[in-house]
Amino acid sequence: MMKIPFLDLKQVNAPYMDALKEAASAVVESGWYIRGSYCEKFEKEFASYCGFAHGVGVGNGLDALTLMLRASIELGWLNPGDEILVPANTYIATVLAVNAAGLVPVLVEPDEKTFNIDPAKLADACTEKTRGILAVHLYGRLADMPAIWKFASECGLLVFEDAAQSHGAFLDERRGSTSSPTETRDERKVVKSAAIAYSFYPTKNLGALGDAGVVVTDDAELANVVRMLGNYGSEKKYVNKYRGVNSRLDEIQAAFLLAKLPHLDAWNARRREIAARYCSEVKNPLILLPEIPADPHEHVWHVFTIRTPDRAIRDALQKFLETRGIGTLVFYPIPPHLQEAYATRPDGANFLLPTSGLSAKFPITEAMADTIISIPVSQVLTDDEVSEIIGALNEFVC
Numbered sequence: 001m002m003k004i005p006f007l008d009l010k011q012v013n014a015p016y017m018d019a020l021k022e023a024a025s026a027v028v029e030s031g032w033y034i035r036g037s038y039c040e041k042f043e044k045e046f047a048s049y050c051g052f053a054h055g056v057g058v059g060n061g062l063d064a065l066t067l068m069l070r071a072s073i074e075l076g077w078l079n080p081g082d083e084i085l086v087p088a089n090t091y092i093a094t095v096l097a098v099n100a101a102g103l104v105p106v107l108v109e110p111d112e113k114t115f116n117i118d119p120a121k122l123a124d125a126c127t128e129k130t131r132g133i134l135a136v137h138l139y140g141r142l143a144d145m146p147a148i149w150k151f152a153s154e155c156g157l158l159v160f161e162d163a164a165q166s167h168g169a170f171l172d173e174r175r176g177s178t179s180s181p182t183e184t185r186d187e188r189k190v191v192k193s194a195a196i197a198y199s200f201y202p203t204k205n206l207g208a209l210g211d212a213g214v215v216v217t218d219d220a221e222l223a224n225v226v227r228m229l230g231n232y233g234s235e236k237k238y239v240n241k242y243r244g245v246n247s248r249l250d251e252i253q254a255a256f257l258l259a260k261l262p263h264l265d266a267w268n269a270r271r272r273e274i275a276a277r278y279c280s281e282v283k284n285p286l287i288l289l290p291e292i293p294a295d296p297h298e299h300v301w302h303v304f305t306i307r308t309p310d311r312a313i314r315d316a317l318q319k320f321l322e323t324r325g326i327g328t329l330v331f332y333p334i335p336p337h338l339q340e341a342y343a344t345r346p347d348g349a350n351f352l353l354p355t356s357g358l359s360a361k362f363p364i365t366e367a368m369a370d371t372i373i374s375i376p377v378s379q380v381l382t383d384d385e386v387s388e389i390i391g392a393l394n395e396f397v398c
């Protein structure tokens with residue numbers, strides 16, 4: 001029997017072993033290990049890959065999210081206690097970052113077709129305290145940013161993006177994210193996002209060999225404040241302008257990322273190829289396939305997530321695939337609002353209730369968590385392995 005793990009990081013990195021070893025030894029020999037020339041070079045290259053002016057390396061994706069929000073507060077763009085709209089079906093990091101920055105996350109249900117925040121539901125979640133939207137490009141598919149920007153510009157909200165799963169996805173001709181310049185594009189006033197947070201956790205489409213993250217933005221001031229916040233709030237040694245944290249990009253991770261970045265587009269292209277095969281060759285009424293966006297560049301298939309009619313069938317499918325040697329994962333089995341971390345506090349305060357008194361019920365998110373399952377889609381899969389997975393999916397009965 002073929003054994004197909006959900007994701008084998010050793011296999012992912014193996015083809016680049018020589019380059020990675022060379023990068024590591026160059027850093028070891030350099031005698032400089034944090035925020036040096038590799039970090040600077042990676043920040044520049046990644047920002048430019050994304051079509052942005054500035055990149056600031058930080059310790060991880062959660063810190064990238066938190067620090068871009070905190071920097072917006074330090075600059076007076078946001079105030080502590082402001083409400084930020086976030087999708088209810090995201091990884092908990094998105095929500096934690098909003099809290100960590102002293103802001104209030106307000107959850108919004110996703111669109112079932114895209115798995116991303118439903119722009120049609122933004123208006124209902126808005127209160128007089130709403131000041132921003134933190135969109136997440138879940139599973140590698142860009143959220144409907146034109147609709148989000150349009151709504152944000154009408155309501156005067158700042159837009160941020162959690163791009164931890166979408167390295168290399170782009171709208172129009174601009175790479176790396178969704179952002180676009182402030183100028184009018186095809187008659188439509190487009191508001192660019194203030195900043196975008198990336199994670200380079202080893203399993204991401206572009207992964208380090210440890211923790212790493214970056215904030216990209218076109219705003220030099222914001223970049224500078226993020227940089228200071230990640231370095232104890234300091235620009236000049238031992239002079240502290242802000243109450244910062246320690247969240248910096250290691251030279252060794254920057255060197256690894258520099259070695260891997262040139263291959264990202266090819267990996268994403270292979271992921272799209274595999275996703276296209278699943279979408280055209282899986283024909284089983286028990287399996288609901290995701291949609292390929294009209295412009296395939298808007299999706300980089302961080303994971304390939306299918307749905308089943310109910311939870312029992314999902315669980316049976318997971319077991320069945322396991323017996324066929326195929327690894328699967330559920331992203332994510334418990335949505336943030338059902339986590340103990342966000343259980344209603346003894347004082348009655350629930351961080352996720354907007355002040356307007358909307359009830360914290362997220363039936364779409366909960367139904368998704370019960371019926372989703374992700375199958376392997378990494379660039380290292382061979383055609384035979386993809387065929388094996390398709391065969392197993394088509395054979396599944398319940």
Ligand SMILES: *Cc1c(COP(=O)(O)O)cnc(C)c1O
Nearest residue numbers: 060061062091093094164199201
């Ligand atoms: C991975 C991930 C993060 C957090 O990144 P870390 O580097 O693990 O801190 C945040 N948001 C989303 C959507 C993620 O997938």
